[in-house]
Amino acid sequence: MNHSSDSVGAVQPQRAHFDTPLALAGGGALPVFDLVYETYGELNAARSNAVLVCHALSGHHHVAGYAADDPKNIGWWDNLVGPGKPLDTRKFFVVGVNNLGGCYGSTGPMTLNPATGKPWGADFPLVVVEDWVTAQARLADRLGIDAWAAVIGGSLGGMQAMQWALEYPDRIRHALVIASAPKLTAQNIAFNEVARQAILTDPDFHGGHYYEHGVVPARGLRLARMIGHITYLSDDQMAEKFGRRLRQGGLKFSYDVDFEIESYLRYQGDKFAGYFDANTYLITTKALDYFDPALGYGGDLAAALARARANFLVVSFSTDWRFAPERSREIVYGLVHNGLGVSYAELESIAGHDSFLLDDPRYHGVMRAYFEGIKT
Amino acid sequence: MTNVLGRFDFEAIAKWIKPGEKVLDLGCGDGSLLRYLRDEKGVLGYGVENDPANVLACVRNGVNVIQIDLEAGLSGFEDGFCDHVVMSLSLQTVRHTERLLAEMLRVGREAVVSFPNFGHHSYHAAIARGRMPVSESLPYQWYNSPNVRFFTMADFEALCAERGIVLRERLGFDGEAAVTEDLNRNASIAVYRLGKAG
Numbered sequence: 123m124n125h126s127s128d129s130v131g132a133v134q135p136q137r138a139h140f141d142t143p144l145a146l147a148g149g150g151a152l153p154v155f156d157l158v159y160e161t162y163g164e165l166n167a168a169r170s171n172a173v174l175v176c177h178a179l180s181g182h183h184h185v186a187g188y189a190a191d192d193p194k195n196i197g198w199w200d201n202l203v204g205p206g207k208p209l210d211t212r213k214f215f216v217v218g219v220n221n222l223g224g225c226y227g228s229t230g231p232m233t234l235n236p237a238t239g240k241p242w243g244a245d246f247p248l249v250v251v252e253d254w255v256t257a258q259a260r261l262a263d264r265l266g267i268d269a270w271a272a273v274i275g276g277s278l279g280g281m282q283a284m285q286w287a288l289e290y291p292d293r294i295r296h297a298l299v300i301a302s303a304p305k306l307t308a309q310n311i312a313f314n315e316v317a318r319q320a321i322l323t324d325p326d327f328h329g330g331h332y333y334e335h336g337v338v339p340a341r342g343l344r345l346a347r348m349i350g351h352i353t354y355l356s357d358d359q360m361a362e363k364f365g366r367r368l369r370q371g372g373l374k375f376s377y378d379v380d381f382e383i384e385s386y387l388r389y390q391g392d393k394f395a396g397y398f399d400a401n402t403y404l405i406t407t408k409a410l411d412y413f414d415p416a417l418g419y420g421g422d423l424a425a426a427l428a429r430a431r432a433n434f435l436v437v438s439f440s441t442d443w444r445f446a447p448e449r450s451r452e453i454v455y456g457l458v459h460n461g462l463g464v465s466y467a468e469l470e471s472i473a474g475h476d477s478f479l480l481d482d483p484r485y486h487g488v489m490r491a492y493f494e495g496i497k498t
Numbered sequence: 499m500t501n502v503l504g505r506f507d508f509e510a511i512a513k514w515i516k517p518g519e520k521v522l523d524l525g526c527g528d529g530s531l532l533r534y535l536r537d538e539k540g541v542l543g544y545g546v547e548n549d550p551a552n553v554l555a556c557v558r559n560g561v562n563v564i565q566i567d568l569e570a571g572l573s574g575f576e577d578g579f580c581d582h583v584v585m586s587l588s589l590q591t592v593r594h595t596e597r598l599l600a601e602m603l604r605v606g607r608e609a610v611v612s613f614p615n616f617g618h619h620s621y622h623a624a625i626a627r628g629r630m631p632v633s634e635s636l637p638y639q640w641y642n643s644p645n646v647r648f649f650t651m652a653d654f655e656a657l658c659a660e661r662g663i664v665l666r667e668r669l670g671f672d673g674e675a676a677v678t679e680d681l682n683r684n685a686s687i688a689v690y691r692l693g694k695a696g
Contacts, residue, residue, distance in 0.1 A: 435557075454564055455574040461520065461542055466564045467553050484550050491557040 128206045130162040130187035133197070135227060138264050140257075144222075147252040153236065157261050158227030159183045159219040162203060163211035165266070171498035172267045173214045174258060175199060176275030176282035179350070179406050180398060182226035185218030186211070201481035208490035213498060214271065222257050223249040223405040231401030232333065243401060244330020250409045251278075255285045259293065271496050274298035276478035277445060278406070281413045284453070287430040288415055296496055297432045298489070301442055301478040303449035304423050304456070305414040310444060313353050314407040317346035321400045330401055339400045344391035346403055351390050356441035356474035423452060424459040433463035435492045437485070439477035440470045465492070506674040507586055507612040508534065510689045514610055514667070515541060519581040522546065522605060524568055524598075525588030528555035536561065544580075546572075568592055572601040579605045587635075587687070589613045590645040599663065603694050608666065612689040615670070617650030617682040634673070635686045651682045658692065667691040 135158050143151040160183050165172060175185045177198070186203035189195035203209045203216055220228040223246060231246040238245075262270065273283040273294050280302025286294045306314075321327060324342030328335050355363075364383040379385045419425040434457050438450035447468050457464040467488045471477040477485070508531045515521060517539040523532050526545030529552075535541035545563040547553050556563035566574070569592060583606035585598075590613050592598050602609040614635045624631035630640045638645065651670070658665055670677035670685025677685040 451566070451574060458544060458564070458574070458579075459576065463562055464544075464564070465553075465557050465562055466566075467550070467557075468565045469550070484554070487554050488557055491554055495557070495560045 128204045129200065130197075130204050130211055132190040132193070133160050133162065133184070133187040134190050135160050135183055137227065138261055140260050140264075142260075144253070144257060144260070146247050147250050148248050150247055152222070152229065152247065155222060155229035155257065156227070156233075157219055157222070157229075157257060159217055159261060160185060160187075160197075161218075161265075162186050162216045163214055165215040166498060168498075169266055169268060170271060171214050172262075172265070172270050173209060173216045174262070174270050174273045174286075175203065175209075175216060175218045176254075176258075176273065176279035177218070177221065178275070178277040178279045179403075179410070180394070181279070182224060183218040183220040183228075184226075185216070199479065201479075202486065202489065208486045209274070209493055214493070217261070217265065217267075219258055219261060221249075221254045221406075223402055223409075225399035225402040230399070231330070231405070232399055241331075241333045243333055246401060246405065248405055248408050251281050251285050251413045252289065254409070255282055255289050258282070258286075259290055262293065269293045269295060271498055272296035272298060272493070274300070275302070276300040277302055277475065278410050278413075281410075284415065285413075287432040287434070288426065291429050291431040294432045296435070296492075297430075298435045298437075298492065299450070299453060300437045301439055301445045301450075301475055302436075302453070303445050304416065304453050306411055307449070311411045313349060313444070314411055316349055318404055318407055320345035320349075321404060324400075327400065330404075332400070338395070340395040343395040343398060343400050343403060344388075347394035347398075348387040348391040351387060353444045354475040356443065356472060358441060359472045359474055362472065423456040427453075427456045427462070428460050430457070430460065430462055434465070435488070436464060436466045437478070437488065438466075438468050439473070439475070439485075440468065441472055442475045442477060444475040505530070505586070506671060507687055507689050510669050510671075511584055511586060511610050511612065512539070514608075514691050515539060515582055515584075517541070520579070522572075522575065522580045522583045524583065524585040524602070525591065526556065526561075526563060527552055527586075529559040529561035529563060531584065531586060532556075532561040533559050568598060569594055571597065572605050575605045577604055578607065581607050582610055583608075584610045586610075586612050587614065590647045590649070593646050595647050596657065596661070599657075599661070599692075603663065603692065607693075609692040610690070611692065612687060613649075613654070614645075615651045615682065615685050615688045616648045617652060618672070618686045619683050620686070633686065651685065651688045654688070654690070662695040664693040664695055665690060666693045 138157050141154045143153050145151045184197045186197035186200045205212050220226040223230045231242045235242040273286045275283045280299035283297040283299050287297045321342035324339035326337040327339040367382040369379050369385050415426040416423040438447035454466040521543040523545045532543040548567045553565045583602040621631035669689040670681035671687045
């Protein structure tokens with residue numbers, strides 16, 4: 123494996139244990155919890171150069187570099203984070219964290235429930251964006267970070283960056299909200315519901331207690347991922363990438379794979395079902411659906427954003443129909459209404475929602491310029 | 499006239515903006531005017547641009563920039579959002595001139611616009627020679643010009659009169675020199691401060 127000089131190199135996840143109960147937005151509390159995280163770069167003496175990277179639906183704490191015990195395991199935003207990269211680890215101390223309810227080591231449905239000694243499974247509380255941010259703030263306290271220089275995230279991660287600006291206005295100086303939305307549309311919730319139904323109706327789901335049965339609802343997860351992938355790409359990109367190309371010479375007149383796109387979706391679905399946890403998928407899609415900071419303000423987003431103090435960078439992509447530019451503009455106008463500092467870039471891209479993970483030069487140019495302007 | 503901003507019309511525009519104002523700059527380019535207004539006058543400014551290179555330049559300049567297409571209007575900004583809406587040397591690049599002027603005065607208390615004056619005598623001469631004018635303030639050929647509207651100061655003033663837009667102040671420049679006589683013929687760049695009737 124060739125690891126270039128702008129990689130943060132080999133990284134080891136760390137674990138923080140918290141034994142003060144965390145009150146949850148949906149009621150109740152987590153008595154104790156763990157967060158698994160990674161850090162890159164060095165926290166400066168003034169503790170003013172810390173950047174939190176929030177992950178989206180299927181992400182985790184491994185943002186950059188490669189896993190020390192598995193060099194092929196590259197961080198999911200490695201093209202953005204590293205020495206000399208747009209989020210430059212020579213300047214910033216970068217923190218990636220696996221959210222509560224996750225399946226990568228932080229406390230979640232696969233963790234043992236201290237009350238029963240068995241995995242939480244379906245009994246794990248429905249944690250939402252507010253809970254993630256509250257838990258992330260505990261981690262910030264632990265790391266000695268009073269205020270983040272920036273919190274950044276794409277999609278669901280962007281919602282966390284927004285929530286930081288609302289929940290802890292004095293603890294975040296910049297929020298980078300990429301390919302995100304102030305709330306999901308009915309269409310977007312609809313896709314999540316189809317994904318959940320695929321999991322919930324899988325005979326191997328066992329009401330969410332499948333661990334005890336030694337099975338996983340792989341069929342459901344596979345379908346959930348397939349529909350997700352369709353919505354993350356654009357029609358144009360699918361046409362370009364797959365078109366009507368056949369897997370083999372001719373049509374098979376069977377339900378086996380004919381088209382390349384079918385093969386791609388099956389492959390992605392199978393791969394995902396092999397490593398992701400179905401309960402985490404359910405919880406995370408609900409967190410997406412529930413996010414709506416304007417809810418307590420009669421739907422008035424500008425009123426909800428009045429608490430914020432951070433400077434914002436909002437970015438959207440032209441072919442992203444799952445988190446459309448229009449949704450990003452709602453955020454921008456809400457911020458402008460409050461006289462907050464905000465820049466908004468609407469980038470031409472063929473890659474749909476997935477654009478935020480690619481290293482398009484214009485996209486990364488804006489990110490680099492914005493990070494360069496952040497004082498530490 | 500000094501030229502600290504790199505663009506002489508900026509100097510005139512900046513004089514009309516008071517410290518601490520809220521300003522919207524349409525077609526803000528690389529954001530130098532906004533940066534100047536922020537640094538010198540404590541202005542809270544937002545630029546509007548649709549050119550990706552300019553959006554990037556604004557972010558580099560540390561000014562707020564919002565990427566939207568001006569042809570789509572300013573519907574995201576509420577009535578009376580800011581003190582001044584500025585549009586420097588960009589009015590001639592917009593197709594829906596009339597609607598945009600109305601939008602500027604809906605969103606701002608006043609509007610400040612500058613544009614190349616097609617009434618300038620050198621353009622008469624070019625056309626008399628049979629060719630479209632090309633000059634320092636109009637550096638494009640007819641086939642690659644970003645300009646879509648070609649009008650004189652007299653044309654602009656007639657439109658304002660018709661639409662109830664009040665001309666509060668006007669300046670003309672030829673090169674970088676202020677013009678005082680027969681602006682419509684002698685000014686290559688016109689700068690206006692506009693208000694609402696009543």
